[in-house]
Amino acid sequence: MCSQFPIRFLFVALLCGIVLNVCAGDEMSAYTQSVRDAVGKGDATTVMSMVDKLEEGFGTGGSTEYFQKISIVCQSLAESAHCGNAMYPVLVRCADLLLEKETVNGPLRSALIQSQFDAIQPLLRELAATTSGRDRAWEENRAHLMRLVSIFSKRVRSRLIENFKPFPVSINVAPPEGGGDSGSDPASIKDPVVRAAYVKLIHENSENTLVNQEQRYLSDLARDGFSRIEDGIVPLYSSAPPPYDELYQFLQLGQFTQTQRIKIIRGVERASNTQAPVAIQKILKTEP
Amino acid sequence: MKQLTTFLLIAVSICPIVLSSEFPDIQAADVVDGQANTALRYEMTVSGGGPIRVTATDLPEGLSLLECVISGVPALPGDTLVIVSATNEAGVSQKAILFRIAEGAGPQAPRTPSVSSNPALIQAGVPAIFDSNATGLADFIWNFGDGSISTAAHPSHTYSQAGSYLVTLTATVANTTRIVSSDFAVSVAEQVPGAQTAAKTPPQTFPITLSVIKAKSAAPFSSLVLGATPLDPTLSTQVIFAAKTYSYTATVLSAQITSTGLKVSVPPYYSKGKFGAGSVTAQIVQASSTKSNPQKLKIGGLPKAKSVGAASLSFVDAATAMLADLKANVKGGIYDTSTFQSSAAQQATILNNLHASIQSMMGSKTSKSKAKSFSIGSINGADLQVDAKNLAVCDSLVAAIVSAAGTSSSDTEVAVAAKAWAAAMIAGKGDVAVAAAGFTTAYHNLVQVQTSKRVYADWQQAEFSLLPFSSALDSLSLLLGNTGLASRSIAKTPPVGSAPGGALALAGLASINASFGANEKRVGFEELQKGNVHFDDFIADYILQPHPTTGSISGGNLQSLAQLLSTLLAYFANTTQDSTNILPPLTVSHQSILVGAYDHGTVDGDILTMSINGNPVSGFSPLTLPGPPGPMVSIKLDPGDNVLTIKALNEGQYPPNTATVLVDGTEYIYDLPTGGGAVIKISNSDKLISATKVAAPDGTDNSRALIGVCEAVTITATEAVTWTVTGGGSLSSANGTTTVFTAPDIAANCKVTATYTNKSTNYITYGVIPPSGQTYTKLQNRNVYPVGQAGAGMYLSVKLTPLNVCFGGIDWKEIGLDPINVTGYFVGKAGHHNPNPDFLPVGNDNFVQGTDDASSGVGARPQPWSNGSYTWPIPNNYIRRGAAGNGYKFVDTTQTFTIAADGTCGVIKGTASCSRNPNTGYAP
Numbered sequence A: 001m002c003s004q005f006p007i008r009f010l011f012v013a014l015l016c017g018i019v020l021n022v023c024a025g026d027e028m029s030a031y032t033q034s035v036r037d038a039v040g041k042g043d044a045t046t047v048m049s050m051v052d053k054l055e056e057g058f059g060t061g062g063s064t065e066y067f068q069k070i071s072i073v074c075q076s077l078a079e080s081a082h083c084g085n086a087m088y089p090v091l092v093r094c095a096d097l098l099l100e101k102e103t104v105n106g107p108l109r110s111a112l113i114q115s116q117f118d119a120i121q122p123l124l125r126e127l128a129a130t131t132s133g134r135d136r137a138w139e140e141n142r143a144h145l146m147r148l149v150s151i152f153s154k155r156v157r158s159r160l161i162e163n164f165k166p167f168p169v170s171i172n173v174a175p176p177e178g179g180g181d182s183g184s185d186p187a188s189i190k191d192p193v194v195r196a197a198y199v200k201l202i203h204e205n206s207e208n209t210l211v212n213q214e215q216r217y218l219s220d221l222a223r224d225g226f227s228r229i230e231d232g233i234v235p236l237y238s239s240a241p242p243p244y245d246e247l248y249q250f251l252q253l254g255q256f257t258q259t260q261r262i263k264i265i266r267g268v269e270r271a272s273n274t275q276a277p278v279a280i281q282k283i284l285k286t287e288p
Numbered sequence B: 001m002k003q004l005t006t007f008l009l010i011a012v013s014i015c016p017i018v019l020s021s022e023f024p025d026i027q028a029a030d031v032v033d034g035q036a037n038t039a040l041r042y043e044m045t046v047s048g049g050g051p052i053r054v055t056a057t058d059l060p061e062g063l064s065l066l067e068c069v070i071s072g073v074p075a076l077p078g079d080t081l082v083i084v085s086a087t088n089e090a091g092v093s094q095k096a097i098l099f100r101i102a103e104g105a106g107p108q109a110p111r112t113p114s115v116s117s118n119p120a121l122i123q124a125g126v127p128a129i130f131d132s133n134a135t136g137l138a139d140f141i142w143n144f145g146d147g148s149i150s151t152a153a154h155p156s157h158t159y160s161q162a163g164s165y166l167v168t169l170t171a172t173v174a175n176t177t178r179i180v181s182s183d184f185a186v187s188v189a190e191q192v193p194g195a196q197t198a199a200k201t202p203p204q205t206f207p208i209t210l211s212v213i214k215a216k217s218a219a220p221f222s223s224l225v226l227g228a229t230p231l232d233p234t235l236s237t238q239v240i241f242a243a244k245t246y247s248y249t250a251t252v253l254s255a256q257i258t259s260t261g262l263k264v265s266v267p268p269y270y271s272k273g274k275f276g277a278g279s280v281t282a283q284i285v286q287a288s289s290t291k292s293n294p295q296k297l298k299i300g301g302l303p304k305a306k307s308v309g310a311a312s313l314s315f316v317d318a319a320t321a322m323l324a325d326l327k328a329n330v331k332g333g334i335y336d337t338s339t340f341q342s343s344a345a346q347q348a349t350i351l352n353n354l355h356a357s358i359q360s361m362m363g364s365k366t367s368k369s370k371a372k373s374f375s376i377g378s379i380n381g382a383d384l385q386v387d388a389k390n391l392a393v394c395d396s397l398v399a400a401i402v403s404a405a406g407t408s409s410s411d412t413e414v415a416v417a418a419k420a421w422a423a424a425m426i427a428g429k430g431d432v433a434v435a436a437a438g439f440t441t442a443y444h445n446l447v448q449v450q451t452s453k454r455v456y457a458d459w460q461q462a463e464f465s466l467l468p469f470s471s472a473l474d475s476l477s478l479l480l481g482n483t484g485l486a487s488r489s490i491a492k493t494p495p496v497g498s499a500p501g502g503a504l505a506l507a508g509l510a511s512i513n514a515s516f517g518a519n520e521k522r523v524g525f526e527e528l529q530k531g532n533v534h535f536d537d538f539i540a541d542y543i544l545q546p547h548p549t550t551g552s553i554s555g556g557n558l559q560s561l562a563q564l565l566s567t568l569l570a571y572f573a574n575t576t577q578d579s580t581n582i583l584p585p586l587t588v589s590h591q592s593i594l595v596g597a598y599d600h601g602t603v604d605g606d607i608l609t610m611s612i613n614g615n616p617v618s619g620f621s622p623l624t625l626p627g628p629p630g631p632m633v634s635i636k637l638d639p640g641d642n643v644l645t646i647k648a649l650n651e652g653q654y655p656p657n658t659a660t661v662l663v664d665g666t667e668y669i670y671d672l673p674t675g676g677g678a679v680i681k682i683s684n685s686d687k688l689i690s691a692t693k694v695a696a697p698d699g700t701d702n703s704r705a706l707i708g709v710c711e712a713v714t715i716t717a718t719e720a721v722t723w724t725v726t727g728g729g730s731l732s733s734a735n736g737t738t739t740v741f742t743a744p745d746i747a748a749n750c751k752v753t754a755t756y757t758n759k760s761t762n763y764i765t766y767g768v769i770p771p772s773g774q775t776y777t778k779l780q781n782r783n784v785y786p787v788g789q790a791g792a793g794m795y796l797s798v799k800l801t802p803l804n805v806c807f808g809g810i811d812w813k814e815i816g817l818d819p820i821n822v823t824g825y826f827v828g829k830a831g832h833h834n835p836n837p838d839f840l841p842v843g844n845d846n847f848v849q850g851t852d853d854a855s856s857g858v859g860a861r862p863q864p865w866s867n868g869s870y871t872w873p874i875p876n877n878y879i880r881r882g883a884a885g886n887g888y889k890f891v892d893t894t895q896t897f898t899i900a901a902d903g904t905c906g907v908i909k910g911t912a913s914c915s916r917n918p919n920t921g922y923a924p
Helices: A007-040 A044-056 A064-079 A088-100 A106-127 A138-159 A192-236 A244-253 A257-273 A278-286 B197-198 B268-273 B315-329 B338-343 B343-362 B368-373 B386-407 B409-427 B432-455 B457-480 B502-507 B509-515 B518-530 B535-543 B555-574
Strands: B010-014 B025-027 B032-034 B038-041 B045-049 B051-056 B063-066 B067-074 B078-088 B091-102 B113-120 B127-132 B139-145 B157-158 B165-172 B179-189 B204-214 B244-253 B253-259 B263-265 B281-287 B293-295 B586-588 B593-600 B607-612 B634-637 B640-647 B658-662 B666-672 B677-684 B688-693 B706-708 B712-726 B737-743 B747-753 B761-769 B773-779 B793-801 B810-814 B820-824 B852-855 B869-882 B888-899 B905-909 B914-915
Touching: A007 A044, A007 A064, A044 A064, A044 A088, A088 A106, A088 A138, A088 B045, A106 A138, A106 A192, A106 B386, A138 A192, A138 A244, A192 A257, A192 B737, A244 A257, A244 A278, A244 B010, A257 A278, B025 B091, B032 B038, B038 B747, B051 B063, B281 B535, B607 B658, B634 B737, B640 B658, B640 B666, B658 B677, B666 B677, B712 B761, B773 B914, B793 B905, B793 B914, B852 B905
Parallel strands: B032 B091, B586 B677, B706 B761
Antiparallel strands: B010 B051, B025 B045, B038 B067, B051 B078, B063 B067, B078 B091, B113 B127, B127 B157, B139 B165, B165 B179, B204 B244, B204 B281, B253 B263, B281 B293, B593 B634, B593 B658, B607 B640, B640 B677, B658 B666, B688 B712, B712 B737, B712 B747, B747 B761, B773 B793, B793 B852, B810 B869, B820 B869, B869 B888, B888 B905, B905 B914
16 A cells, blocks of 8 residues: 555656656657658668567557557658559558457457457558559468458457447446455455455456457447448459459458448449459359 | 741759648749850759659740759740749649840840741732741742742732631751741732732831821720731730720831822721821821931821711711711612512511510600600612611611710610621621620610619719720721711720720620631631730621622621620620629639639730639739649538639739639630739539537527537538548548438537548538536435434436537446535434435436436434535536546536534535425425
């Protein structure tokens, strides 16, 4: 209990905390600048090495710092005017690494999905804007990207609970009888039984909060974020004749909803001015 | 007549780059003087972003362009307009520079030659003399356009048939290989008996000083054109307005000293001039250097025999006389009645329309009694080949004219028009029916002009616009005018400073185009477009030219004129050249538009300025107008109404200032006097549609521009565009008609820009704000405490504020800290705050999705009780949903626990509170 510590110690502790926070902010700013500098110069090698170094520090469950930094990398690549052919492999690398990770520690579950989304979205845009021609290599890049998109989509779908009703959660958990005020520090509870019960309540409340948080995030992503992915897929198949079979396989693999599939296929039909094969038309009509 | 032109030369250079992200800007003089055979060097300054490509067209021979420097030794004297263009990624700027190369030392090279022929009116079967006025040319090749050629320097050629011919002269500059050429149109009329003798008279040019010694009014006359070169340098146009002395060089067909003085013949049109019989006397005070005996010369060939009287004659009298003329002179055999008689139905329709028009007009006039006082008298219907009903219409017509003329001086133009048209109808040697039909439409439009004058900046400007019409009618009256009415049909003439505009005549070219033969059109168009012929000249020379033999004017021509005037009147009714609020406002759907300008007439150094909402438009402040297409720049519009102001700084070499202004694809053609201008109102109807996902919790709709951090907005354009954002945030797609903008997670001003395929842009700005506070609402008290036991608590909802934006894209949490202000009972008991460590989603209603429990625990307030309190200072953080980290703190909340000696406990959090006595329970 802080009140039991000397005031001087408390002051030092607070000061350290402030300094540490400032340092963390400065470090993130410096990291952002270094990434932007490298991206701005089109220095793919440096950016790639930064990504690799980040990956080395991922550990088993990732960290807030990891996701903050990988998000900085992805957003810098997405925002940069130089994010063309030179940086495309870096984006692919980011997406590959991120999509290898299926789960992380609780508080970062949404952050993982967000970073995956951050990596995929500019990839879709950059590949569509490639001006070097849609040759065999480009088609292979498209297939790879669509595979990543499918994995991502499937992961989101599989974790999204239909008609989810948020768990009741508390901002300040009330301790069991005799435990003190709601939101109290468990350490202040002297009775170990009451303290253990209180810690359990806090943990359950936290778990419920994380579920609520993730489901809300996934719900938002499914509703709004996926429209970006849908819009991003269409230009990849705009050259006639589009490989509708390949496209449809990826849509199935990614567990895209029927509404999404229809939107994407119709978009490709318009963009390529080529009608989808009868078989796909039938499937679109008959699938629930 | 076209000027001889050199072959087009385009010089290209790359200027030193001055890096910036701007449109190219060319800083150069309007005029560069030089001397033939003398080295010349002129350096421009070109600035703008990126690589700039600089080109120059029509450089004088001997000059070249290298790195913004035009240099070399000009070979020939003369004026050459050079168009310098600078191009970079942003667009193209152009600058016109007039290179004036004077005669230099050494062999004198010829000036740009011109071509003339004599007589001016070339007739079939009559030899015409062609002459190049240039010197220093050799190897002449004349192509007369009828299959004949000549290599003589001054050939004589006889056309066998009437018609229009294109004559081309090609020659070389002596002792050089430079080729010059020119072409010009020649109209060959049917042979007039006796013309052959006249044609043999060689042309002579006499300096003539005319002294107008008697003027009809303060501003009495329309244009008098005796020659192309006014000797009086103060006269920019050949317009006489008052009694004074004017000097001109006139081309004189013949001159002869007689016992009474000097007898001068000038071309037919000019000899008839613009002076009404008996109203003006012009005096030749000097003609040639040897003749000093001033002789009176009547300028104006209208016979007085059919004059209706003195200048002061009232219009009613004039109309009466006019009808008398009608009765006396107009016979069925004179009229070209073929059209008129071809259809009784057509006749009836025309006259009924006319009648309706007149009735309509009369309904708005006050001088009905005056109109009624006029009697048409007895007219022989057989002579007119109209029936009694139609005569009644004519009666109404004249009465209406009288009424219109008598209402006010401001209506003079109406009177002028009406009188002239009446003259055309009644005294004309063409087809009454078609003239009447034309009048019907024209008069309708004229009434509109009169109505619209109220929105002119002032009436003076309205008169400006009416000038060409008056002039045209003047010509019409003149050439039709054997009734004498024509002499008074120009009672009101334009104010000083106005001039007929070729551009206005162009407005009627569509009608001309539909009505004339190919040769006539070609000649007429060329002359008009070159500005060599005033509008009234055009009508006189090409439309109302009497048949050389019969002296009659064709009904078809009259019909064409009627159409032309109708078109012009319609034009005048809806537009103005130099006033405000006449042009219909231009509505655009982008916040940036492209504007440009060029000289629609001869490129002659016209200079204008352009400003938008009072701010100079880059590249147009000022701009010497080049030929088409001219420079184009992008200007930004404010939301709503914008004002684009154009002002002419000069009238160039050939007045007026003829500017074509392009605004967002719409073309405006102006003839502007020096200092004159135009205003175009541009309404920026922003067509980017912005819609947030949801309305704000306070009901502010989803079109709002103030949004919460991480809030999403769907933006829709009217067409596929390229989207960009500055200031933070992200876009769902960079191309297409729709994008979703997600605001950044911190306060910002963001701008989403749509770039259209034509490079114009539109944008929407958003103010992004984070939450700044929160409200706590007590849901209920916490009823878990046994009677007699101290304790209190409540359940709260938390809502982020402000409520005029949505915070549904973020999560929220409290941050725990140690207690502060611990007193009394709580000393040693108050502990660290340990709230939910995880972020909780915020709903679109700004409510945090979770319940706050602000309470003491059961059994947490054991006796003995005493006064005391402590507070948790609670930082509140938010974070973008899905992001890692601790987010941003936006506000502190204090939560305070209290206890009294009687065991009454209280909790205060934000604006919510509760208080409970151990025995009596919660206070209400």
